[in-house]
Amino acid sequence: MTKVVFMISNSFSRLTAFLKEQNLVLVQKIAKGWSSEIFLVQRGKKKLVAKVEKEKSPRINMVEKEAANLKTANSIGIGPKLICFDCEKRIVLMEFIQGISFSKWLFSSPEKTQLEKCINALLEQAKKLDEIGLSHGQLAGKGANILVQKNCLPVIIDFEKASQNRKSKNFNQLQAFLFKNPESAIAKKIKEILE
Ligand SMILES: Nc1ncnc2c1ncn2[C@@H]1O[C@H](COP(=O)(O)OP(=O)(O)O)[C@@H](O)[C@H]1O
Numbered sequence: 001m002t003k004v005v006f007m008i009s010n011s012f013s014r015l016t017a018f019l020k021e022q023n024l025v026l027v028q029k030i031a032k033g034w035s036s037e038i039f040l041v042q043r044g045k046k047k048l049v050a051k052v053e054k055e056k057s058p059r060i061n062m063v064e065k066e067a068a069n070l071k072t073a074n075s076i077g078i079g080p081k082l083i084c085f086d087c088e089k090r091i092v093l094m095e096f097i098q099g100i101s102f103s104k105w106l107f108s109s110p111e112k113t114q115l116e117k118c119i120n121a122l123l124e125q126a127k128k129l130d131e132i133g134l135s136h137g138q139l140a141g142k143g144a145n146i147l148v149q150k151n152c153l154p155v156i157i158d159f160e161k162a163s164q165n166r167k168s169k170n171f172n173q174l175q176a177f178l179f180k181n182p183e184s185a186i187a188k189k190i191k192e193i194l195e
């Protein structure tokens, strides 16, 4: 019990120190993942996201990897913009994307033209990432690493497991995920809307 309290206060104290240093105000926690917690923060009126690595994170160099990969993705206009990162406090600060996960958006039944716009943009981004050899690695699955904005345009997030060292197959993986898996509720729903 004492250990748990210590762990919570430790990652919270890293965040508190970071916020103070960066002139940021904490708004709320948005999500809690396996290795990190995501906080909505604000600098003046600007909304940003602080991804804070947990005390007991199983990842190695998560912050360094996420920041480097995000910077590479940003160089071709992909992903939330990286603002800064702190290796000591293990925090990545990035642009806040106002949007909902691809699967949630899909099951809110967008119109055919909206879905086409989103999917075309998504496949285009995947192709661009392949061209520069940045393999995201987690584009398929539940579609949780794709946020869809009000204008139906997608933003790919979560680059902590991305890599430039393995063959980049984002386009093929995404295509399989969207269209080819007959068991997948996502592929079924897409087919239904596009038909
Ligand atoms: N830049 C961002 N803007 C808005 N929401 C974000 C952003 N980054 C992360 N999130 C939210 O936090 C969740 C977890 O973030 P993610 O980077 O995928 O971490 P994890 O490695 O835990 O999956 C996302 O599914 C999304 O809802």
Ligand SMILES: [Mg+2]
Residues within 6 Å of the ligand: 033, 144, 145, 158
């Ligand atoms: Mg994720």
